[in-house]
Amino acid sequence: GKAVTSAEGKAGVFSATVVCRKVQPLLDVPHGEMADPLDSLDVIMGALNVVRLLLTRATQPDATAHRALPESLAAQLQQHSLEPLDKWIRTRMDALWSEILSAEACSPLPESLPSMRVSFTHLHLATDVVSRAIELCKEYRGHGWSD
Structure with missing residues (x-):
């Protein structure tokens, strides 16, 4: 990202748009292979936290170090990254829940049950964070800010 000058003339502040575009690919759902969100959950959670920070700071009533995101970027983020990510994680979570129920019906209980x-x-927590990011996008999109 390139440092920009904020409205107050402070140099060295990164544009929220640039930062968002850098982390957005980390939220893309892999296609064409049997990927598991658990394999990249740390990366996903880190990217989600950056997105939540950008959306939260950009909507503050007072000026912040981050310039606002364009409404179109928030819409794109929600529709093309966050909503598919939410569906992907929930699908894996539902499948894992079925595996857990089957494992709990076994006697003796499988050693893998605690890990499951x-x-x-972890997946449930990720869905909560994705849901909050989607809520923030919806709230933000109504403000009409642009970069």
Whole structure:
């Protein structure tokens, strides 16, 4: 990203648009292969936290170090990254829940059951974070700010 000058004339501030465009590919759902969101959950969560920060800071009533994101970028982020990501994670979470129920019906319980439960919890947390990012996009899109 290129440093820009903010409205107050402070140099060295990164544009929220540039930062968002850099992290957005990390939220893209892989196509054409049997990918598992658990394999890249740390990267996904990091990117989601950056997106939430940008959306939250850009909507503050007072001037911040981050310039506002264009409404079109928030819409694109929501429709092409966050909503497919949410569906992908929820699909994996549902499949894992079925596996957990099957494992709990076994006697003795499989040794992998605790790990499966932890993975389910991680996926559940990720869906909460994605849902919040989608909510922020919807709230933000109504403001009509541009870059």
